[in-house]
Amino acid sequence: MRTPWGLEGRRVEVRVKEEKERAVAEERTATQDERAEKALRLGLYVITAVDAASGRGHLDVVRAALAGGADAVQLRDKEATGRELYSLALRIGEMVRAYGGTLFLVNDRVDVALAAGAHGVHLGQEDLPVGEARKMMGAKAVLGVSAGSVEEAVAAEREGADYLGVGPVFPTPSKPDAGRPLGLEGLRAVRGAVRIPLVAIGGINEDNLEGVFEAGADGIAVISAVVSAPDMEKAVRRLRRAVDACRG
Ligand code: TZP
Ligand code: MG
Numbered sequence: 001m002r003t004p005w006g007l008e009g010r011r012v013e014v015r016v017k018e019e020k021e022r023a024v025a026e027e028r029t030a031t032q033d034e035r036a037e038k039a040l041r042l043g044l045y046v047i048t049a050v051d052a053a054s055g056r057g058h059l060d061v062v063r064a065a066l067a068g069g070a071d072a073v074q075l076r077d078k079e080a081t082g083r084e085l086y087s088l089a090l091r092i093g094e095m096v097r098a099y100g101g102t103l104f105l106v107n108d109r110v111d112v113a114l115a116a117g118a119h120g121v122h123l124g125q126e127d128l129p130v131g132e133a134r135k136m137m138g139a140k141a142v143l144g145v146s147a148g149s150v151e152e153a154v155a156a157e158r159e160g161a162d163y164l165g166v167g168p169v170f171p172t173p174s175k176p177d178a179g180r181p182l183g184l185e186g187l188r189a190v191r192g193a194v195r196i197p198l199v200a201i202g203g204i205n206e207d208n209l210e211g212v213f214e215a216g217a218d219g220i221a222v223i224s225a226v227v228s229a230p231d232m233e234k235a236v237r238r239l240r241r242a243v244d245a246c247r248g
Helices: 006-040 058-068 082-099 110-116 130-137 150-158 183-193 209-214 232-247
Strands: 044-047 072-075 103-107 120-123 142-147 163-166 198-201 219-222
Touching: 044 058, 044 232, 058 072, 058 082, 058 232, 072 082, 082 103, 082 110, 103 110, 103 142, 110 120, 110 130, 120 130, 130 142, 142 150, 150 163, 150 183, 163 183, 183 198, 183 209, 209 219, 209 232, 219 232
Parallel strands: 044 072, 044 219, 072 103, 103 120, 120 142, 142 163, 163 198, 198 219
Antiparallel strands: none
16 A cells, blocks of 8 residues: 555555564464463363263263363264254353363364354364364364374374374274274374374273373373263262373
């Protein structure tokens, strides 16, 4: 744009433009740092499920996860309707905010996560690409992607995932279509191929989690180790202690 003030005006224009660019770049770095920091606090990540045997539901699992000191909770229900997920996500959002400090992610559904104000979403290989989810959810959202191989992990990192859910590491009762377990060697191979935080998943419990951290995981995600425990809050507390002992 031409200004009526000649050369001096042009210099001011350039300075203003540079200043704006610097502010945008600084904001981008700050948001990335904030996201990276959030994603790194994923030592103990509890995923909800309904337990038919005990009659306990998603909100019971979240209550136990918060009381027991989980870093993150994920609402996951492949059977629920969008409306049901939305109602649950609203309640979980309230619980998480009242507690403070725990990250809340929704499995699969960017729309539900956005509508309910969740911190982020966890995407599988069949869900929206992470770049599209980022456009919809913005720079501050925490976006996780499931990876079952080095190739999937590398692609997800390149496309902008904040963390990876890597697995199944061991055989799991919770996901019939989970594919062949990677084992600790597979997990180690993924660790060597990407830099973003890795949350190991699949058949992880108090007895085997040490090996998972030794293989390079930054955290563990669990369903049955909590949902199938007689006392879920106690199970989360025990896992918390064990995770902290591994992470030092
Ligand atoms: N993705 C890979 S394995 C798995 C998911 C959702 C299930 C994990 O459940 P569990 O009971 O902790 O093995
Ligand atoms: Mg999915």
